[in-house]
Amino acid sequence: MSLHLFDTATRELRPFVPLQEGSVGIYICGLTTQGSPHIGHVRFAVAFDVLRRWLERGHGYDVTLVRNVTDIDDKILTKAADAGRPWWAWSYQHERETSAALDLLGVLPATYEPRATGHITEQVALIDALVEKGHAYAAEDGSGDVYFDVRSWPDYGSLTRQQLADMEPAGDADPRGKRDPRDFALWKGHKEGEPETASWPTPWGRGRPGWHLECSAMARKYLGDAFDIHGGGVDLRFPHHENEQAQSHAAGLGFTNFWLHNAWVTVKGAKMGKSLGNALAVTELTRTVRPLVLRFYLGAVHYRSVIEYAEGSLEEAAASVERIEGFLERALEVLGTSADEVVEASAALAVDEAFPAAFRAALDDDVNVSEGLAVVFGAVREGNRALEAGGDLTADGELRHTVLQVVAMLDVLGANPLDPRWSGGPGAADGQARGAEVLAALVQERLDARARARADKDFAAADAIRDQLGELGVVIEDTPAGARWALR
Numbered sequence: 001m002s003l004h005l006f007d008t009a010t011r012e013l014r015p016f017v018p019l020q021e022g023s024v025g026i027y028i029c030g031l032t033t034q035g036s037p038h039i040g041h042v043r044f045a046v047a048f049d050v051l052r053r054w055l056e057r058g059h060g061y062d063v064t065l066v067r068n069v070t071d072i073d074d075k076i077l078t079k080a081a082d083a084g085r086p087w088w089a090w091s092y093q094h095e096r097e098t099s100a101a102l103d104l105l106g107v108l109p110a111t112y113e114p115r116a117t118g119h120i121t122e123q124v125a126l127i128d129a130l131v132e133k134g135h136a137y138a139a140e141d142g143s144g145d146v147y148f149d150v151r152s153w154p155d156y157g158s159l160t161r162q163q164l165a166d167m168e169p170a171g172d173a174d175p176r177g178k179r180d181p182r183d184f185a186l187w188k189g190h191k192e193g194e195p196e197t198a199s200w201p202t203p204w205g206r207g208r209p210g211w212h213l214e215c216s217a218m219a220r221k222y223l224g225d226a227f228d229i230h231g232g233g234v235d236l237r238f239p240h241h242e243n244e245q246a247q248s249h250a251a252g253l254g255f256t257n258f259w260l261h262n263a264w265v266t267v268k269g270a271k272m273g274k275s276l277g278n279a280l281a282v283t284e285l286t287r288t289v290r291p292l293v294l295r296f297y298l299g300a301v302h303y304r305s306v307i308e309y310a311e312g313s314l315e316e317a318a319a320s321v322e323r324i325e326g327f328l329e330r331a332l333e334v335l336g337t338s339a340d341e342v343v344e345a346s347a348a349l350a351v352d353e354a355f356p357a358a359f360r361a362a363l364d365d366d367v368n369v370s371e372g373l374a375v376v377f378g379a380v381r382e383g384n385r386a387l388e389a390g391g392d393l394t395a396d397g398e399l400r401h402t403v404l405q406v407v408a409m410l411d412v413l414g415a416n417p418l419d420p421r422w423s424g425g426p427g428a429a430d431g432q433a434r435g436a437e438v439l440a441a442l443v444q445e446r447l448d449a450r451a452r453a454r455a456d457k458d459f460a461a462a463d464a465i466r467d468q469l470g471e472l473g474v475v476i477e478d479t480p481a482g483a484r485w486a487l488r
Helices: 039-058 074-083 087-104 120-132 211-223 234-250 291-299 313-335 339-347 357-364 369-389 398-412 428-455 459-471
Strands: 004-007 012-015 023-028 062-067 136-138 146-148 184-189 207-209 226-233 255-262 265-267 307-309 474-479 482-487
Touching (some): 004 255, 039 062, 039 226, 039 265, 039 291, 039 357, 039 398, 062 211, 120 136, 120 234, 184 211, 184 234, 211 226, 226 234, 234 255, 291 313, 339 398, 357 369, 369 398, 428 459, 428 474
Parallel strands (some): 023 062, 023 226, 226 255, 265 307
Antiparallel strands (some): 136 146, 146 184, 474 482
C-alpha cells in the first residue's frame, strides 16, 4: 500500500501525497531551552527522525525538516534570573545541551533550526496582517500586549474539537487588556523588572513574541504558506497547535496538510517531568547506557503509543541490540567482509531489494516501527539459522542478502549498529560503554574527595578539585541531591 499517516486534525489514517511532487516539508516544534533535556523531551525528535528517514530512503523524497528553538519565554527569563545568568546565555547553554543530546542519539540534523529571537521581523509582519484582517488587536491598557481575537475566527477549536464556551481562559498573559479571557497573546509588552535585552521595538511598543506566534512565522518563512507535515508532542495540541492553526489560517495561510503528534514517555503512568530529578536526563543515562541502546529504546514503539519507563526497560533494549549485533558480528566474520562495505552495499540497494515487503507495509502503515522490528528480528532469526546450518554462506548468497536487508531496515530506524556513529559496529560499542563507565567512576572519585574537603571546611581544596575538573571540560552543578556533572 502507499504511505498512510494518521492526521490528528481529521482523526483518520490518510494517504500521504506531498503538496509538491518529489519533496516534503516538515515543521516540528522543538524544545524551549529552559533546562537540560531528559528522555521525555527528546522522544519527539527520535519519532520524527524515523519518519524522515523513511520518507527519504523508502520513498525517495527530498525532505526539508525545520525544527525550531524557542529561545525566549517566561520560564527562560524566570530560571535565568533565579540562576543569576543573562537569559540569552542560559538559553544558549541549554540549546547546546539539547543539540548534543540529539546528536548522541543519532538524530539527523534538521535542515534548519531557526530561533524565535532571530525572526522578530517575520512575527511582527504576521501580527500586522492579523490586525489588518480584524483578527488581532492591541490591548487598550497601553501594556504593549497584542492578542488574537478568538471570537473573530469561527473555526477556533477545530483541531482539538472543542467549543469556545468550554475552554479555560488563556493563561499566557495578563487578562486586563483582553476582550475575551480566551484570547491568546501574539505579542507580550515589556514588563517592569524584565531585562531590556528581552524586548524589541514594534508599532505597539517594546516587547517579545508570544509562544504560538513564532512557529507560524518561521514555518511560513522556510516552508511557504502551505507545507506537508506539522509535528510535535501530543501535549502541544492545545493550546499551542490550536493557536498556531487559528492564527495562520486567519492570516490567509494554508499552513499544514497533516498534523502528527507523538505520545509521551511516562513513569508510573504520569508524564515525565523535571520533578523526577536528573536520573533520566540524556547525559546521565548515557554514562551507563550505550547511546545506541537508548536510541533503540526510544524508537522501538509506535510514535503514537506511550512509552512507560520502568526498572529493567533499558536492559530489555540492550538485550535486543546485543542480539542484533551478535548476528551481524558472526555473519560479517563468516562472509569475510567489513562493516563499511556492508553499509555501502546496503545503501546502494533499490527499495524493493533493501526492504522486505512486510517491512515496507509496516512503515507505510503510519510508521509502525513495532511491526517493522518484528520483520527485523524475523530476518535475524533466519540469518542465525543459516549460520548454524552452514548452508550457502558465500559472499553472494542468501546470508549476505539477509545482512544487507537487516542493515537497511535498522538504518531507517536510526539504530544500525554498523553505522560509524556508533563507533564502528559490533564490539566497538562495548569499549565505548566501558570507557564511559571508567570516566564516570574517575569523576565520581574526585567529586567524593571534594565532598569530603567541603565537610572538613577545606574549601581551598574543594575549589581546587572543581577547577581541575573544569579545566578538563567537566562542569559541576551543586544541587540539594548532591553534585551533578556534565561534559562541556
